[in-house]
Amino acid sequence: MxxxxxxxxxxxxxxxxxxxxxxxxxxxxxxxxxxxxxxxxxxxxxxxxxxxxxxxxxxxxxxxxxxxxxxxxxxxxxxxxxxxxxxxxxxxxxxxxxxxxxxxxxxxxxxxxxxxxxxxxxxxxxxxxxxxxxxxxxxxxxxxxxxxxxxxxxxxxxxxxxxxxxxxxxxxxxxxxxxxxxxxxxxxxxxxxxxxxxxxxxxxxxxxxxxxxxxxxxxxxxxxxxxxTRATPAENYRARVIGQALGRWGLASPDGRSGDARAVRRMLAKSWSDFAGAHLEARNLGQARRAAFAALRTDPAHLPGWKVLVKTGLKALSPSKEKA
Incomplete structure (x- = not known):
């Protein structure tokens, strides 16, 4: 109402x-x-x-x-x-x-x-x-x-x-x-x-x-x-913004609650695998590979990060021209 x-x-x-x-x-x-x-x-x-x-x-x-x-x-x-x-x-x-x-x-x-x-x-x-x-x-x-x-x-x-x-x-x-x-x-x-x-x-x-x-x-x-929001992003702005917040304030809320560390880590890993996927689709394979590694550094168990890393390797073997 x-x-x-x-x-x-x-x-x-x-x-x-x-x-x-x-x-x-x-x-x-x-x-x-x-x-x-x-x-x-x-x-x-x-x-x-x-x-x-x-x-x-x-x-x-x-x-x-x-x-x-x-x-x-x-x-x-x-x-x-x-x-x-x-x-x-x-x-x-x-x-x-x-x-x-x-x-x-x-x-x-x-x-x-x-x-x-x-x-x-x-x-x-x-x-x-x-x-x-x-x-x-x-x-x-x-x-x-x-x-x-x-x-x-x-x-x-x-x-x-x-x-x-x-x-x-x-x-x-x-x-x-x-x-x-x-x-x-x-x-x-x-x-x-x-x-x-x-x-x-x-x-x-x-x-x-x-x-x-x-x-x-x-x-x-x-x-x-x-x-x-439909364009291929030049930078993982989500990871940058959240990283800055965590660096300044950590997980603690002003009202005494705390953010979920595991959930935040999963979200950051997903931001990197999504970023990698966007660049993989645009065939920016170097950027996609670097982003996939960033996802796995954030959360080694993040399956989408492994998937996009494998796909990046397979695409690199195809005859189409790779973008750095």
Whole structure:
């Protein structure tokens, strides 16, 4: 069930940051979904990260109240940091330029965090949406509304979630709402990370504040052919991010609990075997071999690591050209 609360007499200003890179096809629907949030004081900031299409022109023409900040292409982490620097709101929310919010998202989050003094960050459940159309159909939204009534289906990590984050990035950026002061304390996103910059920030935030989840899908996570997550990764960012967290804080959570060392080791080994598999498929055999060995160093019993190592050796014997 959606959270119920009395209307806020003086709603806090929420700065919504939308990093944009060549998002002409989708950004209009994304902004419209933000504007559909009722009884919320909003400022919308689009940070154009060097787009070469007509994204900026579309926003200027169709949404004159939206603030536009333009910069040379520097990556999504830098774009979000630029938006944070420009934000005036007490709260900051993020949404990518091809995702969709559902009505009531921000109101549900503000109500939940108002009931939890000291909580400075929250997120919601979401629905993966494989689609190239700009916005969901009414029929799709009606079906999702029915699915959303099953609260147990949408439950997840909530509270002091550092141990859960060591195992998976259970927070998705386009659902996050957090205090701007918390972002300042954390110095924003790490711009050295091309992927995993969000995961790194959530881990750092989880050391400072509980992170609460609204157990209802209030956002659509678009998957389409141009998604960055489908490209062959240049680095195992998951291992890098988790390794940094373990190096700084170990397994111990701020609330006294501890992460599961064996489960974390298995997760890290899987990250390396997945990375190896991606490079094996791309026939980057040297990279695949090195990653497979990293998986087995992390967990010698990790069977997928052995499998990808054997496959790498077999492919190296085929006549196709190997990439270093």
């Amino acid at each position: 959606p959270l119920k609360s009395s209307p806020l007499t003086t709603p806090p200003l929420v700065s919504v940051i939308i990093p944009c890179y060549n998002a002409y096809r989708y950004i209009g629907a994304t902004i419209a979904s933000v504007l559909a949030q009722k009884d919320i004081a909003l400022e919308i900031i689009v940070v154009d990260d060097g787009s070469r299409d007509e994204s900026v022109a579309l926003v200027r023409r169709g949404f004159p109240a939206v603030r536009i900040v333009e910069q040379a292409n520097a990556g999504v982490a830098a774009a979000r940091n630029t938006g944070i620097a420009a934000a005036r709101g007490e709260w900051v929310a993020f949404i990518d330029a091809d995702d969709i919010w559902l009505p009531g998202k921000l109101a549900a989050q503000l109500a939940q965090m108002a009931a939890l003094p000291g909580c400075r960050m929250g997120y919601t459940a979401w629905k993966v949406w494989p689609s190239d159309v700009a916005q969901p159909s009414p029929d799709y939204l009606a079906r999702l509304q029915e699915e959303a009534a099953d609260g147990a289906r949408w439950s997840g990590a909530s509270g002091w979630i550092y141990p859960q984050l060591l195992l998976d990035c259970v927070v998705w950026t386009s659902t996050v709402l957090m205090q701007r002061s918390l972002l300042a304390e954390l110095n924003g996103f790490d711009t050295s990370l091309r992927l995993g910059e969000d995961y790194d920030l959530w881990l750092r935030a989880s050391r400072i504040t509980p992170i609460v989840r609204v157990a209802r899908p209030y956002a659509l996570y678009r998957i389409h052919p141009a998604s960055i």
